[in-house]
Amino acid sequence: MSTPFLFGALRETAHRGGDDLLSAGLGLAGLRAAPVPFSDPATSTPAELRRRAIRTAWLGIADLGPLGGYGVVYGAVPNVPGREFHAFARLPHATQPHRVLAQVPDAFDAKARCLVVTASSGSRGIYGGIALAGAWGLTHGCAVAYTDKGAGSGYFDMATDTGVALDGTRAERGTAELEFAPSGDADDAGIAIKHAHSTDNPEAHWGEHVMQAAQFGLAMLDRAFPEQAPFTPHDTKIIAVGLSNGGGAVLQAAGIDDAGWLAGVVAVAANVNAPRVEAQGDDEGGHARTLYDYGSEAALLAPCALLDARFDDVRAALAKLPGNDIATWAARGASLHAAGILAAADTKAQAAEALARLRAGGWGDPALATAASTTAYDLWRAFIATYASAYTRSVVGAMPCGFRFSARGADRKPRAATPAERAAWWSDASGIAPGAGVFLVEDEPTHGADSAWPGLVCLRELWTGTNPAAARLRASVQATQPRLPRRGLPICLVHGAEDGLIPAAFSSDAYVAWLRTNDRDATYWRVPHAQHFDAFLAWPGFGERYVPMLAFAYAALDRMYAHVVHGAPLDRGPTPNATPRGTGALDAKHLALPR
Template sequence: MDRLMVRPILLLAVATVVACARVPVTAEKDSMADDAFGTLRVTTHRDGDDLLSAGLGLAGLRGAQPGFADSERPTAAELRRRAIHANWRGIADLGPLGGYGEIYGAVPVVSGREYSAFATLAGATSAHRVLVQVPDLFDRERRCVVVAASSGSRGIYGAIALAGAWGLPRGCAVAYTDKGAGTGYFDVASGTGVRLDGTRGEAGSEPLEFAPPPGATIAPSQAILVKHAHSGDNPEAEWGRHVRQAARFALHALDQAFPSEAPFTAENTHIIAAGLSNGGAAVLRAAEIDDGLLDGVVAIEPNVWAGQGGRALYDYATEAALLLPCALLDPSFDGVPFARANGVPPPAWRARCQALYENARLAGADESAQAREALERLRDGGWTDAALASAAASTALDLWRAIGATYAAAYSRSGVGDMPCGYAFAAFDGNGRRHAPTATERAAWWAEASGIPPGAAVGLVDSRATGADAAMPGLLCLAELWTRSDASGERLRAGVAMARAALPRADLPIAIVHGVADGLIPIAFSSDPYVAWLEANGRTPMYWRIDHAQHFDAFLAFPGFGDRHVPMLPYAYAALDHLWMRVVHGMALPEGRDIATTPRGSEVLGAHQLGRIPGD
């Protein structure tokens, strides 16, 4: 594999490029003069390797995790292959019943080059990782870039199943950002983090994806530092700027890839932003800065908090963490996947009902009454039955607590000090015992982790855990931070407020797609109020509400779960198709609509079950 290392650069050349852009940059903090990128790394991917699947193809992505020749010292190529495999598997339903590659989607071989760097926003203390994939079949006559932000807190390949799968085969370059999160975990004991190529290096000796600031005092409770929680930057507040900086990096990378065709500018290159979940919110936030850089936006299941209406993620996530385990004991959830194990709810959920009663959070006299009361409280807060049923998966996997702890640290900007409510991250063995991470575990973090523990042998430490419902004290603390009037509560709410959306450019084409059964980012708290707010302010987005679609396509491979739902990616690809026709050919976007679907049951998904997708 060819590699070219270009010395660190402050992109003054790119600043010149932007001077030729369609509309001058008006937001000073978002201007090209603020762009700073470290060493540019260029790799070539051909002959048994490629951009979209690292040579694995659809069959390899469906297969076992790619191995390392030396588990303690995997090569950069091995790490990249495993990271691409993990991110495909974490986002797409590649199971035998899901229909990927048969009725929608494809994983063709796309050769080309990758350009990557650590990028730093003005005012930020930590870098975000940017990467541009330039296919050999790049269409120089109809120049196009798809810029994508990773879903959740995933690493740099966290949007490859969405943006890469759609854009690369069409001859577009695809730019990615981890938007200030990612999987560059730092191990305090060994003083090591992740280099640009994915391998591990020592802090102070070379640039790392994330490391504590020099001289920073790390709280003794913190064993493993995660950029989303520990950077001190509140990355969600800057998601839009992360996306836009990645788009400008793409133009610079194209100048390097095709110097005879340079300059690549926003005036002569179509730039579409696309993202799913947190990535969907990030591209909507990028649309707020009105300077003509973007030609259109596609947001799938966006974690967006409208400027008017809706609910903040922290608000409903901490509510769900407390109440859902008890509410799911209600008989209405019998038969719901993840809500029962062999017909029996988890014992911890029963303990939650009792703990809520003892803490005066519920008044019911017995478990049945407590479950019913918890369920009604959630319904009163806007949760629909469809969202609650699919939220059983997030509850069973303890995602709400992981989200609450990580986001509390980010919003509060606690940095490398103690996280709010006594949480921390550490390595755990297969039996749930905390231990010092091994070299093998550390080496795999970048490729395997999802950006928010638990996962990849890293878990959440809860110093307040005690009693029959050990998680309850910490969760009460997280929930109370949202309403406390002291400095810690005010600091957290100030951080959350920075995530609230502003209006996008009035003439910017926007497509939004959301599942009616989404139980992680419920449509009633996010896309519904966001679209209503846009329309009340003269915007006309294309908005599809997908029946029987929930948040995690990857979960559809779990027994019973996929029987009740349809995948989201077919509609995401279709929305990108429509936006492309709008941007390139001037065709009007379809009107918004509810799309009726039919769950696949226990059979292989059929195209008819996806309903009538506009344009098919």
């Protein structure tokens, strides 16, 4: 592998007895229970922070509810004793490090010599892949290597000049090696988040982050089992797996793995910027679009389009949840009409017109129905503002469109974060605001009926416009396209047919079409009645309608492992004919997984 391996200090810890690798001793019951309070919220210990970070990562990805079937129908959370190794790795051209972690179980299978490597989903911290890669890999006797891929929850507070040290505790700049220390010293710039403010455009290098994590994992296996060393890609089976942004990361890694390190790749609901190819017959490859493009479009149009009568049931279910902004959606049609984007003048006709525009761009109604949750909680704006800052390589205090991140008071105005809030960011935050007491705020907010409109228009114009900032953003997005993987590399994709955050038509469908156009292939399950966020399945209207993606991800890993370790044919078989569970508990028959 050509990417140099540069990392700083190493932190090794043992986790046995009441503190294991997979759940920090919580087990399934503890993960489901309320979080254990910190002994001192302002100075939480590394062990407390790790336990909370693992719990946060599980609950952000998996459906652990009583009807969801986790631990009974699929998956498990056994006690897995072993060791952890943390370090900050750095790419030669990067200004900021990315965190890497290796988990080595005591029951490592020395005969199989398997290493699972993963990248966190979304912008999550280092444990962001534990419910997928950890839950599967550690229980199969594999070591697991993780990367935060240049994002993560190591937030930096400009007011106090503090960030996150290797053990998860907070430290002042200059007193310890930090997960993220932005350039600049403006103490009034709010909170800096690595994905948004590193100035490295980390997404363009996700594949390199994954390969560095694999290299780190092999090195830590050497350290853990010196009598079995060296561990190399030639005698150790490396399976790369990722979900969402993590799925895009492992597909990027597949494209730069010219040396043949990876034995197999499993990408689940991958956010992959596939090159566009012309659609052929039933092939959906012609719909390839990037998250920034369709996300900024949906942020503008979806609130209006989702007022169409065909989404009445979806809105009714979401309206039962607190904190949503469905009541403001009618104002969006008026904004779109005033801007000349929609011709219709009344709400019903505006909804129909907005829906027609989304459909013309490749959106299907099932994906839009699940996108209603993203829309109701203003998540499109949160995602796109963060990505806009990353793509334009903006420093903290100079995000596009007047956005920044800050704690917020009861009056919704920015305020200083408290010591307890800062201490919990690493363990409780998802890497994108809002969350853990950090909010996306605008320097000059408006207070009209459609207060988000000016910022969203600005963000959309960074995709459609011609100014230097828009050109810089589009160039950064172009740099995230994957390269073709080597011929013969086993690749398996799994995607929910009703995914409303990363619609399959824009991502996995397009990636598979691109592979086949270029004499490559992949096995692909486009799972019916599946969407993006298993964690949402506990919400009203979700668990009854959708099946959990993790069940199919584990099944794909089972097949990939059997292929690369035992030589079994990688036959995808038919896509499982999954069916929703309705109001009852999930049963194996609902998943229809192949035996």
